[in-house]
Amino acid sequence: MSKAEKLGFSVSRLARIDRLLQERYVGPGKLPCAQFVLARGGEVVHQTLLGQQDPERGVQIADDTVYRIYSMTKPITSVALMQLVEEGLVALDDPVAKHIPEWKDLAVFSAGTGPYLTTPCARPMQVVDLLRHTSGLTYGFQNRTNIDAAYRKLKLEAMHGGHDLETMIQLMAKVPLEFSPGEAWNYSVSTDVCGYLVQKIAGKPLDRVLQERIFDPLKMVDTGFHVRDDQRARFAACYDAVPGGGMKLQDDPQKSPYLEPPALLSGGGGLVGTAADYLRFANMLLNRGELDGARILAPKTVDLMASNHLPGGADLTQVSRSLFSESTNAGVGFGLGFAVVFDPPQTLIPCSLGEFYWGGAASTAFWVDPIEDVTAVFMTQLLPSSSYPIRRELRTLVYSALMETNG
Structure with a gap:
């Protein structure tokens, strides 16, 4: 019997993947690899x-290929911030302005392109709003509002531009919020702000904090904010999808600018890494904060992160103002750093x-299923x-191959 069969999977059904x-x-030719x-x-x-990890040069993919993981950086930064919460250095209900005094006068956009007409926030932005994307912040690439446009003009998200985290925070103090904190969900630079808080509270640059507190203990040997010299031969090419199903480099x-350390240490999207490294991170979360003797978080902290924190127990379809993925999100809430399924039938996929x-x-992805x-x-x-x-297709195929379930 194969290992897959011993662990409850059908080998023939896994082959469908x-x-x-x-x-x-x-x-x-819709995906390079x-x-x-x-x-x-x-x-x-x-x-x-x-x-192929580099189709232009005919380089085959390998099990240690290095990828840009973009927003899969967010759960890692969120874990680092929760470590500081565990130490009593910051609290989820702290006003963000306690740690970023420049933000004490942030208000909500009403009209204008600068100077702006604004109204006061119904309540102050809290640290929990940053972790769950209910802060009122946004992303410039969403191209929906005047505030998005202001972010683009200020180049707030340019990891390889001229800004560092300190400058980004100062620039953001000049731009109103999209909505009053806690009133809606909007995918945003919130996790970059979490990274700034980690850096400021820990008293070290974000890259060092993540290295010392997460990557070294978990033996995530290939994850960081740039591609090291010894990784260059393993670094993948990245493509844009083009209409009709093709792709362009x-x-x-x-x-790549990733070959050099970035000006902006983006806790929201700046990391590169391997599948093996990220699996170790995911397995730590599955084990409620521990892997191979390395304790990253307490079990109750992971449970708290993996609970739905959207106001009123809503799902993303009810409170989201954001266009951020291909998935429908009925039955899916948001925790402290990632989405959480709280009503499986509403998702219309096995989960x-x-x-x-x-x-x-x-187009990278990960998931953790504590029940199975x-x-x-x-x-x-x-x-x-x-x-x-x-x-969605991968989750359907995986659960269609799972023959011995716990749920």
Whole structure:
């Protein structure tokens, strides 16, 4: 009996994952590559490696290919902030202005393109609002509002531009909020602000904090804010999807700005890493804060992070003002750093109560299922993540192969 069968999976059904990725995406040239790692109880039961990490040069994908993980950085930064919460250095209900005095006068946008007409916030922004994206902040790339436009003008999200985290925070003090904190959910630079808080409260640059508190203890040897010299041969090319199903090169791995340390240490989207590294992070969360003797968070802290924190117990379809992924989000709330399933039937895909997950802009994804003891990591490099419904398809195929369930 194979390891997959011992751990409750059908080998023939798991093979559907490789077929779908090859025949629907990699073979037709819709994705440059695909790496998928599935584990149960921390043991790998299935791995997929398809395509080329650098199609321009014919370099095959490898199990240690290095990817831009974009917003899969957010759960890592959120964990670092929760470590500081555990130490009593910051509280979830702290007003953000306690730690960022420049923000004490932030108000809500009413009209204008600068100077702005504003109204006072119904209540101050709290640290929990940053973790769950109810802060009133936004992303410039959403292209929906005058505030988005202000973010673009100030280049707030340019990791390889001229800003560092301190400058970003100062510039944001000049721009009103989209809405009063706690009134809605909007995908935003909130987690970059969490990274700033981590850096300020810990008294060290964000990259050092993550290295010392998360990457070193978890042996995440390939994760960081830039591609080291010894990683260059393993760094993947990134592509933009084009209409009709093709793709064009977006970032050449031999000329990429990721080859140098960035000006802005983006806790919301700045990391590169491997599937193996991220699986270790996911397995730590599955184990409620511990992996191989390294205790990152207390069990109750992970439970708190993996609970729905949206106001009134709402799901994302009810409170979101954001266009951020290809998924429908009925039955899905948001915790402290990632989405959380709290009403599985509403999602219309096989999943578990309490499953939590997130993804990155280049179509990467991970999920953690505490009921079925399952973790999964998917890596590729195609912008934007809304190009294809791969994340939903993978979850359907995985749970269609799971024969011995706990739920």
